[in-house]
Amino acid sequence: MxxxxxxxxxxxxxxxxxxxxxxxxxxxxxxxxxxxxxxxxxxxxxxxxxxxxxxxxxxxxxxxxxxxxxxxxxxxxxxxxxxxxxxxxxxxxxxxxxxxxxxxxxxxxxxxxxxxxxxxxxxxxxxxxxxxxxxxxxxxxxxxxxxxxxxxxxxxxxxxxxxxxxxxxxxxxxxxxxxxxxxxxxxxxxxxxxxxxxxxxxxxxxxxxxxQYHPTQAPPWQHLDDIVRNASIFHSRWGSWPMEGWLNAFAKAGAIRFADGGWMRVT
The missing domain is CATH 3.90.550.10 (Spore Coat Polysaccharide Biosynthesis Protein SpsA; Chain A)
Incomplete structure (x- = not known):
């Protein structure tokens, strides 16, 4: 059918x-x-x-x-x-x-x-x-x-x-x-x-x-590791960075930094 x-x-x-x-x-x-x-x-x-x-x-x-x-x-x-x-x-x-x-x-x-x-x-x-x-x-x-x-x-x-x-x-x-x-x-x-x-x-x-409504965070802190990992996958495939607004917000808060051509967690 x-x-x-x-x-x-x-x-x-x-x-x-x-x-x-x-x-x-x-x-x-x-x-x-x-x-x-x-x-x-x-x-x-x-x-x-x-x-x-x-x-x-x-x-x-x-x-x-x-x-x-x-x-x-x-x-x-x-x-x-x-x-x-x-x-x-x-x-x-x-x-x-x-x-x-x-x-x-x-x-x-x-x-x-x-x-x-x-x-x-x-x-x-x-x-x-x-x-x-x-x-x-x-x-x-x-x-x-x-x-x-x-x-x-x-x-x-x-x-x-x-x-x-x-x-x-x-x-x-x-x-x-x-x-x-x-x-x-x-x-x-x-x-x-x-x-x-x-x-x-x-x-x-x-x-x-x-x-339909549900609570959210901006930026979505609960997904920080996913976003950094998936952004890196995208960059490796297409040569540009997606989700830049979120990445920049995480960086401004001190959670990640850009080094050696990629984003990484700050420990």
């Missing part, structure tokens, strides 16, 4: 948010679900095709998880892969807009706008989400019926929170680099690969997703 499939990566820490997502996707007729469970322990009962992917030596394997989730969706007959972060609720027209855009731009990577919901937000009805719509200002937000082709400089804005791609274009992309484990870097690496392989990036108006 052809059609779209949603691929969601989830751990126990984000299970409640993912349950809210699945309550909405379950209402969409013909939409299949692929769920990748990232924790060491066996998963609880989860919707759709379930893949258990325990952590690697350096943390959760997000890049591998997206790759195995995509392959499972394709093996199940999906011709459009919709990747949604576990924290994200799909907007009222997200699947419809991605499907329409995929017919118009079958050789492109498709990205919709994301609204960060405030802590005080309650309710998940279509009207609730519509009233809350306020997409993150760092990324384009075309009108609801439009798609915009991203220039080369915009590839750095690619976000894995919400994106979609046809099965043939996913194969052409090669998927995410599986060198990355733990937090950070794999999105930017994937975007660099898309640009290198001349795969268009298209902003899809109306394909709204809504990121």
């Amino acid at each position: 052809n059609g779209p499939a949603v691929v969601t990566l989830v751990s126990a820490a984000r299970l409640d948010h993912a349950q809210a997502q699945w309550a909405r996707t379950a209402e969409i007729e013909g939409l299949r679900q692929v769920t990748v469970w990232l924790d060491e322990k066996s998963p609880p009962r989860l919707p759709g095709t379930v893949i258990h992917l325990p952590p690697g030596a350096n943390g959760l394997r997000l890049a591998v998880g997206r790759n195995v989730g995509a392959q499972a969706a394709i093996d199940g007959g999906a011709d459009l892969l919709v990747f949604l972060d576990a924290d994200c609720l799909p907007g009222n027209n997200l699947i419809e807009r991605y499907c329409t855009a995929s017919r118009e731009h079958s050789e492109a990577m498709l990205c919709g706008p994301v609204t960060y919901l405030p802590e005080e937000f309650v309710g998940t009805t279509p009207a609730d989400l519509e009233r809350a719509t306020k997409p993150h200002s760092a990324r384009p937000n075309p009108t609801d019926t439009r798609c915009e082709l991203a220039p080369a400089d915009d590839y750095r804005l690619f976000w894995s929170l919400s994106f979609a791609v046809t099965a043939p274009t996913w194969r052409r992309s090669g998927g995410f680099s599986e060198l990355y484990e733990g937090y950070g870097g794999e999105d930017t690496d994937f975007a660099a690969t898309l640009l290198e392989r001349t795969i268009p990036l298209v902003w899809v108006g109306g394909a709204h997703a809504y990121h």
Whole structure:
């Protein structure tokens, strides 16, 4: 059976948010679900095709998880892969807009706008989400019926929170680099690969997703070691440094320093 499939990566820490997502996707007729469970322990009962992917030596394997989730969706007959972060609720027209855009731009990577919901937000009805719509200002937000082709400089804005791609274009992309484990870097690496392989990036108006609130740190101190390690992997592959804002913040606080051409922890 052809059609779209949603691929969601989830751990126990984000299970409640993912349950809210699945309550909405379950209402969409013909939409299949692929769920990748990232924790060491066996998963609880989860919707759709379930893949258990325990952590690697350096943390959760997000890049591998997206790759195995995509392959499972394709093996199940999906011709459009919709990747949604576990924290994200799909907007009222997200699947419809991605499907329409995929017919118009079958050789492109498709990205919709994301609204960060405030802590005080309650309710998940279509009207609730519509009233809350306020997409993150760092990324384009075309009108609801439009798609915009991203220039080369915009590839750095690619976000894995919400994106979609046809099965043939996913194969052409090669998927995410599986060198990355733990937090950070794999999105930017994937975007660099898309640009290198001349795969268009298209902003899809109306394909709204809504990121549910959870506490964060800025910079994310809990991920310091992951960020330093993954930034070094990215630099070795592409010759530039990702996540520079966070790296500079860690350095300003005295936690890391730049020496001999790379970042390292201060002991």
